[in-house]
Amino acid sequence: MSKIIKLRIRNLKKSFGSKMVLNGINLDICEGKSLVVIGASGSGKSVLLKCIIGLIRPDSGVIEIDGKNVISLPRYEREAYMHKFGVLFQGGALFDSLSVWENVAFGLIATRNINRSTARGIALKKLAQVGLSEDVANLSTADLSGGMQKRVSLARSIANDPKFIFFDEPTTGLDPIMADIINKLIVKCTRDLGITGFLITHDMSSARKIADRIAMLYHGKIIWEGAVNKIDNSGNNYVNQFINGKAELPI
Amino acid sequence: MNPLAAIGRNFITFLASTGRIVLFALSIICHCLQPPLYLRLILRQFIEIGYHSLPMVGMTTLCSGMVVALQSYTGFARFFAEETVATVVVISMLRELSPVLTGLMVAGRVGASMAAEIGAMQVTEQIDALTTLSTNPYKYLIVPRIIASIISLPFLVLIGDIIGVYGGFMIGIYKLNFNAASYIFFIVHHLEKIDVIAGMAKAIVFGFLITLMGCYQGFNSRRGARGVGLATTNAVVVASIMILLTNYIITEIFFIN
Incomplete structure (x- = not known):
């Protein structure tokens, strides 16, 4: 088992006005493993993800990727760092002015300066990987169904052969069968290829399938973290309430 | 509720957003001067902003040229009518009407669509997605629009000048029964280089302002259909006010002294 730390977060804080959203987050992800952060809506999951991928600047703390603190990097270096990431957005975030293959090949054309026909070839391969035909x-x-859009978006996030993929609630808005298909695809694209994954979700079935470790975010803090098979015996009331989906206290 | 506090709060909000727009404009100018430039996107914007605005600009300037000819005749040009009408049409079209009307029409057509498109992209996380795909959204979305609009607006205004003067000519010949040859002589006689240049200088500034406001409002659009709708309205309203304001300033710079 590899013990190289791919992502290290220490004491990460972010507040909007007087509202503290992240209040000292500490997390580690080992290379080739998948960490799933669960939490209720509004618990700060999306903000955490956006801090890591550089869309939001945190107030303080450390985010180290491959041992390098990315918060202090200047903008152009940060952009170059993005090459190593794939990101799957909640709504897919596909560019509706472009066709499916142009979406998948977007990052390739933008960063590697390869010509359009080569990029198209790679895009078709990636589409086949997520089960979509030519x-x-x-x-x-805009003509695709929700599930198809998610698949195209997944193909786009793996197009650059990233070493690290981020997923923002990949199964939200999908039927259970399509959700399972997407979960399996994510496992195929991460664990099976030895790629590190970071996923935020409130869908427990998705978390159980994808995660090596699970962390629970509550009121801007990680209140529990452990291996996926330990979650049913976490001994934490909040975690128990969340995974069993009960409306009663304490959350 | 203290009315003074309300006035103060609004004033501070106004100053803050003015500052944000200026910073936004400065960073856009910096991005325009640095490679990479996306030529495909610039060409597409030329067609969208320049070519597709032609019918609207032509129609607007034709009608206003005709109206100016008619009004200047009925109003104050019973004597030396040919010379006065020709002069008034040429000067008012070239200096003011063609640039301002073109600017306002393009603000309504292009500025609104930019704000709506970029606003919708912001709401659906497409702009975040651009960043994660190592593409600077400023360079990809704004720079092509700015370049296309500051180049195509002067051409639109030039075409508007010609069509507007021609509109006045048609009214002069067919409605007011002027002599065509002498009308054309007066047009050429009163046509000055500075008028054309001033109109085109205005067009460049207006083109920049329209795109600036369209993109700024789109980028800062709030979530939801209402947010995008508000961004669109703001883009057109603020751009129109800025066009009228800068129009006055540029007129003063060019023609008073």
Whole structure:
């Protein structure tokens, strides 16, 4: 088992006005493993993710990726760092002015300066990896169903062969079967290829399938963290309430 | 509720947003001067902003040229009518009407669509996605629009000048029964280089302002359909006010002294 720490977060804080959203987060992810952060809506999951991928600047703390603190990096170096990441957004965030294959190939054309036909070839390969045929490649993204959009978005996030993929609630808004398909695809794209994964969700079935470790975020703090098979015996009331989906206290 | 506090709060909000717009404008200018530039996107914006605005600009300037000819005749040009009408049409079209009307029409058409498009992209996280795909959203979304609009607006105004003067000519010949040859002589006689240049200088500034406001409002659009709708309205209203204001300032710079 590899013990190289891919992502290290120490004492990360972020507040909007007087509202403290992240109040001292500490997390580690080992290389090739997947960490799933669970938490109720509004607990700060999305803010945490956006801090890590550099869309929001945290107030204080350390985010180290491959041993390098990325918070203090200047903008252009930070942009270069993005090459190593793939990000799957909650709503897919596909560019609706472009066709399916152009979406998948977007990062390739933007960063590697390869020509369009080569990029198209790679895009088709990635689409096949997520179970989409060549027929959809020329469609407009607006014509796709929700599940298909998620798959295209997944294909786009793995197009650059990243070493680290972030997932923002990948199964939200999908039916249970499609959610399971997406979960399996995520496992295929991360664990099976030895890629590090960071996923935020409130869908427990998704968390159990994908995670090596699970952390629970509550009121801006990590209140429990452990291996996925320990979560049913966490001994933590909040975690128990969340995984069993009960409306009663304490949350 | 203290009315003074309300006035103060609004004033501070106004100052803060003015500051934000200026900073936004400065960073856009910096991005315009640094590679990479996306040529494909610039060309697409030329077609969208320049070519597709042609019918609207032509129609607006034609009608206003005709109206100016008619009004200047009925109002104050019974004597030396040919010379006066020709002069008034040429000067008012070239200096003021063509640039301002073109600016306002393009603000309504292009500025609104920019704010709506970029606002919708912001709401659906497409702009975040651009950043994560190592593409600077300023360079990808704003710079092509700015470049296309500051180049195509002067051409639109130039075309508007020609169509507007021609509109006045048509009214002069067919409605007021002027002599065509002498009308054309007066047009050429009163046509000055500075008028054309001033109109085009205005067009460049207006083009920048329209795109600046469209993109700024889109980028800062709040979530939801209402947020995008508000961004669109603001883009058009603020751009229109800025056009009228800067129009006065540029007129003063060019023509008073």
